Amino acid sequence: MDVFPPLLSSFEFNAFENYVTNSNECVRFKLVTCIDDLIDDFEETNGSNDKNDGESKKSTSSCQISPFKPDMSYQFFGENENIFGYKDLIVKVYYSCAKLNIYLGLKYADRLTKEQTDGVEPDDVLRIISSKYETKVCFNLNEFSANLSKEISFIPYGELMEEFEIESKPIDDHQQAEKRRFCLYKANNLVPGFVAYHERMQTFLMWFIEGVSYIDIDDNRWDFFILYEKLPRTGKSLSSSKPLSDEYQYCFVGYSTVYQYYAYPQNVRPRISQFLILPPFQRIGLGSKLLAAIYKNYSEKSIVDITVEDPSDDFQRMRDIFDCKLCMQLSWYQTLAPNTVWSNEMAVEAQNKYKLNPKQTRRVFEILKLKLTNRNDPDQYRQFRLSIKQRLNAPYKKQINDIERLHQRKAINDTNYELLMKTNQIPREYRIKNLNKQYEEIESEYLQIIEKL
Numbered sequence: 001m002d003v004f005p006p007l008l009s010s011f012e013f014n015a016f017e018n019y020v021t022n023s024n025e026c027v028r029f030k031l032v033t034c035i036d037d038l039i040d041d042f043e044e045t046n047g048s049n050d051k052n053d054g055e056s057k058k059s060t061s062s063c064q065i066s067p068f069k070p071d072m073s074y075q076f077f078g079e080n081e082n083i084f085g086y087k088d089l090i091v092k093v094y095y096s097c098a099k100l101n102i103y104l105g106l107k108y109a110d111r112l113t114k115e116q117t118d119g120v121e122p123d124d125v126l127r128i129i130s131s132k133y134e135t136k137v138c139f140n141l142n143e144f145s146a147n148l149s150k151e152i153s154f155i156p157y158g159e160l161m162e163e164f165e166i167e168s169k170p171i172d173d174h175q176q177a178e179k180r181r182f183c184l185y186k187a188n189n190l191v192p193g194f195v196a197y198h199e200r201m202q203t204f205l206m207w208f209i210e211g212v213s214y215i216d217i218d219d220n221r222w223d224f225f226i227l228y229e230k231l232p233r234t235g236k237s238l239s240s241s242k243p244l245s246d247e248y249q250y251c252f253v254g255y256s257t258v259y260q261y262y263a264y265p266q267n268v269r270p271r272i273s274q275f276l277i278l279p280p281f282q283r284i285g286l287g288s289k290l291l292a293a294i295y296k297n298y299s300e301k302s303i304v305d306i307t308v309e310d311p312s313d314d315f316q317r318m319r320d321i322f323d324c325k326l327c328m329q330l331s332w333y334q335t336l337a338p339n340t341v342w343s344n345e346m347a348v349e350a351q352n353k354y355k356l357n358p359k360q361t362r363r364v365f366e367i368l369k370l371k372l373t374n375r376n377d378p379d380q381y382r383q384f385r386l387s388i389k390q391r392l393n394a395p396y397k398k399q400i401n402d403i404e405r406l407h408q409r410k411a412i413n414d415t416n417y418e419l420l421m422k423t424n425q426i427p428r429e430y431r432i433k434n435l436n437k438q439y440e441e442i443e444s445e446y447l448q449i450i451e452k453l
């Protein structure tokens with residue numbers, strides 16, 4: 001939606017202030033494990049719940065997986081991320097937890113009519129979402145819930161790569177640490193039924209990844225890595241002491257797509273494209289586990305290195321921590337000192353052993369060097385700052401040197417040389433200021449990673 005809906009003056013818009021909702025706040029996701037997770041929704045539709053309470057307290061407490069909100073919604077509701085026309089709006093975007101069948105519904109206290117707004121319609125929220133989804137969605141709660149009984153028979157697509165447990169930290173002294181069980185599957189577009197499943201899976205992306213677009217799944221160079229939690233059929237997570245049997249059901253946690261780019265002559269450069277861990281499962285190490293599994297999967301000789309397409313800041317943080325820990329096992333780390341100079345051999349070792357991309361290894365090298373640098377030692381600290389600024393300044397220096405060289409070789413005449421210098425040269429003062437600013441940003445990023453090592 002635009003700032004003001006068409007035909008509505010700013011005066012009228014202010015009059016309807018209570019009817020404009022921030023779409024990041026009012027969209028509610030639920031991963032529905034069983035019919036009990038919908039008790040509050042049925043009560044609402046039967047009218048026994050207070051319609052004006054905005055968000056029912058019960059609806060969050062009765063669900064096995066806590067409901068969650070999107071990180072962004074501009075791909076649906078425009079740059080302002082507003083929805084017009086409803087008071088106390090809740091947009092329900094529910095997924096059955098394993099099969100990912102989708103239900104879309106609205107709850108609101110009041111909806112504007114065309115008569116009230118001089119003909120401006122409230123946003124058609126469900127149509128806006130469903131038209132972006134490119135997969136079947138259901139608008140009827142009874143129909144959605146009728147299919148929930150099939151969830152327990154869901155078997156993930158593709159091949160099982162690994163199963164593991166994560167110990168959840170107790171929130172307080174009275175709570176016991178609990179082991180949760182997860183499993184990771186690998187699939188591609190040849191797995192029967194997976195293409196349709198992927199259509200449903202990818203609908204999460206636009207709510208959580210900046211600038212994302214859907215991929216062309218018909219291209220058979222895509223690999224998919226999908227993570228599930230194995231939930232007990234009722235109540236809390238599966239205890240590891242219990243034997244594995246059919247007492248659990250799968251719950252979708254997140255996934256990653258990897259494109260296998262061709263590299264000359266017969267090699268492959270896998271690129272991580274989309275990578276998502278849903279909010280209820282974030283910050284418990286699952287993203288790192290998924291990344292580790294991807295590294296392990298592409299470890300053959302024919303793999304050049306693994307790259308990442310447009311990583312988000314959170315992803316980069318996770319990746320830095322993970323890659324630093326890997327590089328701390330390499331031979332060059334054993335002799336790393338504050339005065340060590342970057343060398344190509346370091347990149348080669350990280351590439352051969354872990355398929356790290358040289359640019360990322362250089363970043364890791366700098367983080368690990370800062371870790372060893374005594375920032376209270378002025379000389380040592382100055383040396384570090386200088387090495388980073390030299391790297392940052394290198395492309396500029398090369399550009400100027402190239403122009404100088406062309407001029408010396410008489411490949412360009414004096415007039416063109418002066419023109420090129422004039423357009424490319426940046427005043428020293430401005431350059432230093434800029435380098436200092438860039439350095440500070442980098443140092444603060446690096447220090448966050450060092451805290452975690």
Ligand SMILES: CC(C)(COP(=O)(O)OP(=O)(O)OC[C@H]1O[C@@H](n2cnc3c(N)ncnc32)[C@H](O)[C@@H]1OP(=O)(O)O)[C@@H](O)C(=O)NCCC(=O)NCCS
Binds near residue numbers: 274288
């Ligand atoms: C980025 C993302 C994949 C991380 O997944 P995750 O399962 O939370 O990651 P982990 O639990 O393995 O995190 C490992 C470490 O990375 C860092 N980290 C991860 N997410 C972070 C965040 N949001 N803020 C700060 N640090 C973060 C932390 O240091 C974390 O360790 P800690 O929890 O002990 O502090 C997940 O947040 C996500 O899917 N985000 C939305 C989509 C996205 O950005 N995808 C990447 C597109 S390229």
